Amino acid sequence: MTTEFKLSDVKDPGLAGQGQALIEWASREMPVLKLIQDRFEQERPLAGLRISACLHVTSETANLMLTLQGGGADVALCASNPLSTNDAVAAALAELHGIKTFAIKGEDNDTYYSHLAAALDHEPNFTMDDGADLVTMLHRDRREGLPAVRGGTEETTTGVVRLRAMAAQGVLGYPIIAVNDADTKHLFDNRYGTGQSTLDGIIRATNVLLAGKTFVVAGYGWCGRGLASRAKGHGADVIVTEVDPVRALEAAMDGFRVMPMADAARQGDIFCTVTGDVNVLDRSHFETMKDGAILANSGHFNSEINLSALDDMATEVRAVRPSVQQYRLSDDRRLHVLGEGRLVNLAAAEGHPAAVMDMSFANQALSVEHMARHHEELERSVYSVPAEIDKEVARLKLQAMKIGIDSLTEEQERYLNSWEEGT
Template identity: 60%
Template sequence: MVKHHVKDLNLAPQGKKRIEWADNDMPVLRKIRERFEKDQPLAGMRMSACLHVTAETANLARTLKAGGADLVLVASNPLSTQDDVAASLVKDYDISVFAIRGEDHKTYYEHIRTAIEHNPQITMDDGADLVSTLHAEYPDKLKNVKGSMEETTTGIIRLRAMHRDGALKIPVFAVNDAETKYLFDNRYGTGQSTVDGIIRATDFLVAGKKVVVAGYGWCGKGFAMRMKGMGANVIVTEVHPIRALEAAMDGFWVMPMSEAAKIGDLFVTITGDIHVIRKEHFERMKDGAIVANSGHFNVEINIDDLEALAKEKHENVRNNVDEYVLQDGRRIFLLAQGRLINLAAAEGHPASVMDMSFATQALTTEYALKNDLPVAVHDVPAEIENWISLAKLETMGIQIDELTEEQKQYLSSWEMGT
């Protein structure tokens, strides 16, 4: 059996059922897996992936292995691992996994170092913890890495900062910035799964409540849209004037967090930044306010501030809910320890939307191996996105028009005016 560190291999039967169920809704990735199995484009390549270990990710791992990759998979968040899926990947699919739900900080980074010690030629990341650790602690291994794929907004922010500072030493692809990813995964995936996680954790009735959405990027847009559709009065807080304007014209209230804190029933951070909700906001919140995060890292809510303000803390008053009692008796409920609510309290994005994201990951990996790329943060090639989009439409039974030769000529010319 491959090397591994998972909770319990006896969980594998249930994990296999989840993997197979997700695979039913991932036809584009399945099509790629069939070609990879035949063509072996990743033959002999050592790969290390730091991703959320879910049923959907399992099908990406199966695709990479089918293509010939020698893969090690570790978790990109301590609370996002589905232990039965991790067990099944090891036992049923012979893929090396190091991930346990609830693993502590030390174990989390031990697993990441195990992935790096695999001496990867290709890496995948969701938040850039693997790549940043590789650069900081294993600079001698960088020369072997042909490329890396980054899955999330937070990771892209970190990688662009590394490149700007001259610290980045390998080519990386901003998979998150691909339209086949952020327009669908971020908007529809995060939007729906964030709602799912909050309701599972709290049994919260959305209709009539004031829901504060911190951040109006694609994830924030998706979540705000769904809250509005379920009857909430949605308030958006932003620091970007264009996004604030867009939120206002989409019909949402827009105000500073200092004002929203006074009236919100539910607060959700989806920004990718640090301490979006902090002491001065907690001090203004009303009794019973619920606070959750759907950004990648657990830094968007300043939990230290909340701890300092509280005279009492009651853990797990409900699964994934901690109660903080402030000095004046007001209660604030923190969900999932401030970690990704959609994965900590639910199952993450639906498989159908991850079909496109992970198809983009798989094909971009193949592209990275076939091309010698300069050190930079690269965009996913348009031909990959177009192929995935057309393939997805085909699986949905949707046909679209094609440009005529006359139309192509018109779009490429300048002579014809009014």
């Protein structure tokens, strides 16, 4: 499928009304972004700028796009995952809001990359990425577009890792802010958002009872912490696997069993990878798993489960439920892969709740505004979200939640800024 000469490419424009209702519903849970949108519409800090965004096309993302548009930006959007698009939301953005949208749930690999190319045809001044696929295509295949790009943002851990590798090798063409590194992003989005939405996806896909099951979490970063705690809350016996000794120790002291995946593979009923690496669940693990084991991934790419090895081992592959593929092995054991090994919280559910994406996307909007004002001062590197933006997002979220906090007195300020007083 080609997107040439198309202003948008969505599944069904007739879904626009349904999508608009979803966008409005999410907006009710995104008060921080709404405050930013209101200010943007008055100040127009992005006037005359073109932004190409490669994000999960959800109702929450739609509210971010409308905030950028309200700030004066000309926006194009494509999906950052073939299974993460809400087709109704995509239709609403294209048909009702005039945002160039290239996203169809279930699109094949060729269509996915043609949509990335269409977003770059927008000739962006700023990029907004989730996984760095857009940035990678720009640097690898569309280098003629680099001179026009002033800066960008990156949403997720996997993308930040890729971008830092580019910066270290001296090939990154423009400055990018790692939104994922903001405290008001990873401490909340990664932990609470991933924890809840991943279990939501697993339960929707399988309808299994988690209580009493052995649930294996691969990786104990912020996403793994959230997932392990939520699975434990559902009554599961949680095992954590790790390669980092500090994180493994933390998981053990948080009350989880910790062991190598080779041992966990024999015990687990449900497995979920959240590492950002490749082949975390591999052939040797499939060989020892229980009959009926469930395999899911909540890392950005579907490389965490070695699906090629599983295909090679299987004598039969069939869909047994929506978002569930059953792999029957030569010894008659059955392993079940959810959402084609892609992000299960988006492939089988709706992704993170709007209330947590409110903070992540507030960071995105304010980081783009910061880039628009300061890009000439920045080198071609990966930057953290400015501390003042992080604190402002937290302040606005507390305000929206009607939570008050203390302020330091002058005496306390003096004490913290002095060294003379001790015991």
